[in-house]
Amino acid sequence: MTPPGIRRLHDLYRAALAAADPKRVLAAHLPAPPRGRTVVVGMGKAAASMAAAVEAHWQGPLSGIVVVPQGATLELEHLEQIESAHPIPDARSVEAARRLMAAVAGLDSQDLVLALISGGGSALCALPAPGVTLEEKQAISQALLHRGATIREVNTVRKHLSAIKGGRLALRADPAPVVSLLISDVPGDDPALIASAPTLADPSSCADALAVIDHHRIAISPNVRAALIDGSLESPKPGARCFSTNSHRVIARAQDGLEAAALAARGVGLPAHILSDAMQGEARDLALAHAAIALQIKRHGQPFAAPCVILSGGEATVTVLGRGRGGRNTEFALALALALDGEAGIHALSAGTDGLDGSSAAAGAWISPDTLLRARALGVDPIARLRDNDSFGFFDAIGSTIVTGPTFTNINDFRAILVDCAA
Numbered sequence: 001m002t003p004p005g006i007r008r009l010h011d012l013y014r015a016a017l018a019a020a021d022p023k024r025v026l027a028a029h030l031p032a033p034p035r036g037r038t039v040v041v042g043m044g045k046a047a048a049s050m051a052a053a054v055e056a057h058w059q060g061p062l063s064g065i066v067v068v069p070q071g072a073t074l075e076l077e078h079l080e081q082i083e084s085a086h087p088i089p090d091a092r093s094v095e096a097a098r099r100l101m102a103a104v105a106g107l108d109s110q111d112l113v114l115a116l117i118s119g120g121g122s123a124l125c126a127l128p129a130p131g132v133t134l135e136e137k138q139a140i141s142q143a144l145l146h147r148g149a150t151i152r153e154v155n156t157v158r159k160h161l162s163a164i165k166g167g168r169l170a171l172r173a174d175p176a177p178v179v180s181l182l183i184s185d186v187p188g189d190d191p192a193l194i195a196s197a198p199t200l201a202d203p204s205s206c207a208d209a210l211a212v213i214d215h216h217r218i219a220i221s222p223n224v225r226a227a228l229i230d231g232s233l234e235s236p237k238p239g240a241r242c243f244s245t246n247s248h249r250v251i252a253r254a255q256d257g258l259e260a261a262a263l264a265a266r267g268v269g270l271p272a273h274i275l276s277d278a279m280q281g282e283a284r285d286l287a288l289a290h291a292a293i294a295l296q297i298k299r300h301g302q303p304f305a306a307p308c309v310i311l312s313g314g315e316a317t318v319t320v321l322g323r324g325r326g327g328r329n330t331e332f333a334l335a336l337a338l339a340l341d342g343e344a345g346i347h348a349l350s351a352g353t354d355g356l357d358g359s360s361a362a363a364g365a366w367i368s369p370d371t372l373l374r375a376r377a378l379g380v381d382p383i384a385r386l387r388d389n390d391s392f393g394f395f396d397a398i399g400s401t402i403v404t405g406p407t408f409t410n411i412n413d414f415r416a417i418l419v420d421c422a423a
Helices: 004-019 047-057 091-103 134-146 151-160 168-173 191-196 206-215 222-230 254-267 283-300 328-340 371-377 382-387 391-398
Strands: 038-043 063-069 080-084 112-118 178-183 247-252 272-282 308-317 346-352 364-367 413-419
Touching: 004 254, 004 308, 004 346, 004 364, 004 413, 038 047, 038 091, 047 063, 047 080, 047 112, 063 091, 080 091, 091 134, 091 168, 112 168, 112 191, 134 151, 151 191, 151 206, 168 178, 178 191, 191 247, 206 222, 254 272, 254 308, 254 413, 272 283, 283 308, 283 328, 283 346, 283 413, 308 328, 328 346, 328 364, 328 371, 328 382, 328 391, 328 413, 364 391, 371 382, 371 391, 382 391
Parallel strands: 038 063, 038 112, 063 080, 112 178, 178 247, 272 308
Antiparallel strands: 308 413, 346 364, 346 413
């Protein structure tokens, strides 16, 4: 049976998801219809729901294509959907990117491109730059993810190995103006990082991309290295003419979800405190920091009095050394359980707002004071599972995973810890 404390935290998670639901937030950001055609292009985990919201509120004819993860389609009347691959791009990603580039070709200044961009778009639409193979892009992306690279690092590299990212989709649409509506899944909400910014100018350089590759000791071909060194893979920069009539708006972000969760908690009499919307670092390190705060609250009433809930967002990373299944949220939860070591009165939940967590089928996991006891009673060793990066296997074995399926939004990770006054 799910503990009452966890049911409370689930309610907060649902409140955070609702705050980033395109059906609620997108309509207010729609531009005026153009004199000419309106072409919609979209990519990401929220692309289907963003497209549905556009169809529900747009005044005038629409055409276009959105690219979504496998199984994340919704019923649309006017816009086409293409299912593609995530988190590692494949041939479907290439075809999807080509379709988007074709959709915006041949437009004029009286037309409008409405770009619906959300996290996950980088893998869903992957069109290798000249001289770069899909296989090399796959290998580089996978190596960066496994070695714990930040989203800023990963997308800096992706933008310089691509023929669609880093503003190149907007370059293809020129002279048609592009209005980009963005749902942010990146810490700090930098629009230039969301889905590797296919419609925005790229302030990073080939030199920056090469520095990331070398820092993480990623093997690349001599041809790609030479192209990064001589700048032939450079992306369109701020000030380029193709961006002069464009605009962008971030319509949902992690802070929105955290504020909604805090409001929901306070609505039932539970004080809530947001630590940060942009916490980054290894999942295990973040877990230690959160555990220390929760224990300080429980034992000393600092920096907040119990009972209360502490909330955080952002994106953890996982350096994969083992062979298990899991993701940053389940790894955070397992490391947190070990750090709390069964402390009474503390419950926690960590889940991706997209409904996905790494290589697992879960969005995340929850823990309670008896998590470690239940696991050991079943012969499940939490330390061994963490060492093997098998956090999903751990929580699946004890029935503490959070499984939502596609949520049709993506504002990064959601973490909530309930600290009670229980002895």
